[in-house]
Amino acid sequence: MSQQTNQQLEISEPSVMAGFVAVLKRDLMLAYRRKSDLLNPLIFFLMVATLFPLGVSPEPAFLAEVAPGVVWVAALLATLLSMDGLFRSDYEDGTLEQMLLCPQPLFLTVMAKVLAHWMMTGLPLTLMAPLLGVMLFLPGEGMTGLMLSLLLGTPTLSLVGAIGAALTVGLRKGGVLISLLVLPLYIPVLIFGTGAVQAAVTGLPLVGFLALLGAMLVLGIVLAPFAISAALRISVSG
Numbered sequence: 207m208s209q210q211t212n213q214q215l216e217i218s219e220p221s222v223m224a225g226f227v228a229v230l231k232r233d234l235m236l237a238y239r240r241k242s243d244l245l246n247p248l249i250f251f252l253m254v255a256t257l258f259p260l261g262v263s264p265e266p267a268f269l270a271e272v273a274p275g276v277v278w279v280a281a282l283l284a285t286l287l288s289m290d291g292l293f294r295s296d297y298e299d300g301t302l303e304q305m306l307l308c309p310q311p312l313f314l315t316v317m318a319k320v321l322a323h324w325m326m327t328g329l330p331l332t333l334m335a336p337l338l339g340v341m342l343f344l345p346g347e348g349m350t351g352l353m354l355s356l357l358l359g360t361p362t363l364s365l366v367g368a369i370g371a372a373l374t375v376g377l378r379k380g381g382v383l384i385s386l387l388v389l390p391l392y393i394p395v396l397i398f399g400t401g402a403v404q405a406a407v408t409g410l411p412l413v414g415f416l417a418l419l420g421a422m423l424v425l426g427i428v429l430a431p432f433a434i435s436a437a438l439r440i441s442v443s444g
Contacts, residue, residue: 233322328360351406
């Protein structure tokens with residue numbers, strides 16, 4: 207019996223990881239084919255930084271002071287803009303129901319989809335952030351804090367946003383509801399992310415802010431997949 211159990215574990219573990227990788231590759235390929243969905247958050251991110259000086263003040267000193275908050279708010283809204291389509295296409299073509307019936311653990315499938323979403327949205331926003339920092343006259347000392355805070359914060363935004371997307375996937379116009387559900391949960395990430403950049407600019411230690419962002423990310427990785435899975439089951443069964 208013990209030998210059979212060991213053999214089953216040896217067979218099941220690679221199959222579970224193979225399913226995770228397959229879902230990740232599938233979502234990345236679909237995102238690459240829908241280039242408009244891929245570019246919209248990046249264009250929105252760039253437009254906010256471009257229009258903000260025109261609508262408020264073009265003074266370099268003022269822009270340098272508000273740059274951390276502007277970049278973080280733009281990243282938050284750009285991430286939120288892309289959350290509505292995370293599960294909607296799978297729900298409309300019936301793929302989501304098959305995922306729920308599949309023997310593959312649903313929380314791993316969800317993690318693969320959230321990881322693909324972050325790779326196609328959060329990671330490009332993080333890489334583009336220094337350009338926006340330069341446009342907003344952010345001091346060079348703050349670039350490291352900006353990159354590190356976004357690198358830790360944007361995955362948390364994707365994980366929390368996926369909960370709202372899962373709860374509203376069965377609704378025709380769920381974008382507004384996602385905003386109402388998710389924005390209050392985004393506030394701690396926004397506060398600590400902006401604080402990390404401001405600390406880096408002023409020369410203060412930013413390890414505490416990064417530690418808090420990392421703690422929220424770990425908490426999201428542990429708890430969010432189960433919450434997303436439960437929300438998807440409720441939405442599909444309802």
